[in-house]
Amino acid sequence: MIGLDLGSTAAKMVWIESGEIKFRITPAHNWKELVEGIDGDEIISTGYFRNSVPHRASLTELTAAVYGVRHYFPDAEVIVDIGGQDTKVIDVRNNNFIINDKCSAGTGAFLEFVANYFRIGLEELGPMHLNARRIPDINNTCGVFALSEMISQLVGGYSKEEVIAGMHYAFARRISHMVPEARSIVLIGGTVKNEGMVAALRNILEKEVLIPDEPQIINALGALEYYS
């Protein structure tokens, strides 16, 4: 049996081999390669395109996140899942959830936008943030307008690294409005691999921030655990 998370930007597959969690990740458009030779009856699917793939069972990524996070943090209170096209905040204590899928600010798409502007890879944003000496204020809550603010800060003398850090803080502030009072939060999703982003979130949220080893595969794992 495999857990398959077909998200908007990446496809993630998880299976258990000799008690160990194994996984593979590919860009969303290559998802067919992941499941080549696997019978639909062996697939528990989740994610935005969960119903586009043959499956034995499917569940939403919100439920999958709860099961996946429980594997690593059984007492998790709040989960923040930062995906490519949306951000979901799940309050596990009272089964409440909020989704931001109307505005790109506060989603992975926004960071992709920033990386594209600087003509760098997404994975470079984190290390560059860590080299910033100052953090400029970027206040705009709209992703598109934040870009013009970012350009103003560059013209005003801030370095590329500092402006990227400022963008991460703007992003973190946007997400913080969705997060309820809690002792700790668990961060999952591909964007959490960005250490600059995580640093900004830790600073803004002022809560214990827990991150599983492979934050991007949690929903695929959750799909598998849900069915097991």
Place this chain on the structure above:
Amino acid sequence: MNKIGITALVPPELIFACGAAPFDVNNVIPASRKYPGNKLCAWTAIWKEMLIKKEITVDSLIVVAGGDCHNALVDGQKAAMSGIPTHFFFYPFDGDLEYLESQLHRLSGFLGGIRSPEVLKKIQELKKQGQMLDKKRCRGKLSSAEAFRILISFSDLTGDLAGFSRAISALEEKDIDVRNRVALIGVPPIYHDFHEVAQTLGLHIVFDELPYEFIRHGGCDIKEMARDYCGYTFAMPLESRIDFLKKELRKRKVDAVIHYTQFACHHMLEDEVLREKLDYPLLTIQGDLPGNTPQQIKLRLEAFREMLDRL
């Protein structure tokens, strides 16, 4: 028979009694696929635009501008400026009976006075049938989509009492597996297939807050109507509305609540209070433009059902 546009709940019995046919301008919107230019709330913006462009034709218009929809006050004036004879109707916030009675007399005057008082009894009978349908839906004897389609039409009784009565009689009883009993509160969703979608995703709507208001008020003269419509919860202080909701939700044994909010509607501001005061799992969704229920809303509904299954 003059066709009288109404923008929210206006006692339809009074309009019929004055020899005219009410036409709820909201009822064409979910299937309209209209995307208005200058808008806050799409409901009011679309009926305003359709009235001005004469895509909805009415002989005159009654705008509920006090005690319910605040955007209607401005959009109603824009429609009036296009030449449609318009009357503005105000509910009292404090339940002032005399005030509502005077409003109903003014409305009756605008419509030329009561000419057919005999229809009042007939409409009361129809509303009793509406209440029966509502109960049947609650017992799983009617699908929530079919019940909603009829109940929402009680705002104007489709302007045709005989035809509407036939539509009610044509409904057939069914046996529906009611698992997750959900109350839908707030303004009605702007998506035309919302109840079907909810049902498909395993959520059975057993209570529609606003349509329930359409069937529970009435009266055989203006005094009675004033007494009854004074309890129109959308016009009352929020605490009274919440007390009423608590009673209805308990009575219907609901498992959960969906609060539908409309983009740029002041009712959105009530969400945090409703969340705090109603002790049920509560999903808030926000709609904007009409059409099919979007995928993002479906995701929320499905996740909500999965959450209810886990409880």
